[in-house]
Amino acid sequence: MSRAVLSIGSNLGDRLAHLRGAVTVLGRSVREVSGVYETPPWGDADQPSYLNAVILAEDVAATPHDWLERARACEAAEGRERDPERRFGPRTLDVDVITVWDADGRPVIADDPELTLPHPRAQLRAFVLRPWLDLRPDAVLPGHGPLAVLLSAPELAADVAAMTPRPDLSLESLA
Numbered sequence: 001m002s003r004a005v006l007s008i009g010s011n012l013g014d015r016l017a018h019l020r021g022a023v024t025v026l027g028r029s030v031r032e033v034s035g036v037y038e039t040p041p042w043g044d045a046d047q048p049s050y051l052n053a054v055i056l057a058e059d060v061a062a063t064p065h066d067w068l069e070r071a072r073a074c075e076a077a078e079g080r081e082r083d084p085e086r087r088f089g090p091r092t093l094d095v096d097v098i099t100v101w102d103a104d105g106r107p108v109i110a111d112d113p114e115l116t117l118p119h120p121r122a123q124l125r126a127f128v129l130r131p132w133l134d135l136r137p138d139a140v141l142p143g144h145g146p147l148a149v150l151l152s153a154p155e156l157a158a159d160v161a162a163m164t165p166r167p168d169l170s171l172e173s174l175a
């Protein structure tokens with residue numbers, strides 16, 4: 001058994017449809033989906049704002065790499081193209097594997113560049129922490145601490161203030 005937190009984001013085309021596409025591709029492994037947030041671009045300011053959400057997923061058979069493969073399958077289904085010139089540039093769909101827990105409920109720790117766990121930039125991203133906190137107010141990012149504490153860091157204050165809930169855009173009916 002493994003559980004995973006996945007972050008989904010889109011800032012090109014029909015953004016909500018791309019997020020919905022991810023929920024559809026992940027299918028029965030989806031347990032809960034957060035609300036949708038409009039968020040300022042992180043890491044590369046010259047691009048449109050994103051829609052972001054977080055998915056809690058579970059699958060008895062999934063290995064950590066299976067979650068990465070599923071993330072890539074979601075991106076491919078939504079026509080994601082990589083621009084090698086822009087590491088954090090615009091995209092139809094970005095799906096990141098934030099954390100994975102094994103069958104005993106222990107967090108998987110990995111420093112493989114192909115799959116680093118927890119995701120190496122999750123602690124810096126309000127667009128990951130905020131929707132995850134909404135679903136799990138007591139959650140801890142392994143190796144970093146409680147989400148509520150991470151979100152109150154001064155470095156995240158501007159992004160926290162600039163992100164806005166979009167209750168008009170729901171993914172929950174798909175979960």
Ligand SMILES: Nc1ncnc2c1ncn2[C@@H]1O[C@H](COP(=O)(O)OP(=O)(O)OP(=O)(O)O)[C@@H](O)[C@H]1O
Nearest residue numbers: 087088094096097098113114115116117118119121
């Ligand atoms: N936890 C992880 N989740 C997703 N991809 C990861 C993870 N750890 C390592 N990777 C690797 O990162 C590579 C680049 O992924 P991607 O193109 O989605 O990066 P990015 O979205 O531009 O940046 P970021 O990973 O910071 O969101 C992937 O091919 C994947 O193998």
Ligand SMILES: Nc1nc2c(c(=O)[nH]1)N=C(CO)CN2
Nearest residue numbers: 009039040041042050088127
């Ligand atoms: N707000 C926001 N910014 C980003 C996002 C994202 O999903 N949301 N994904 C990125 C990919 O690395 C880069 N920047």
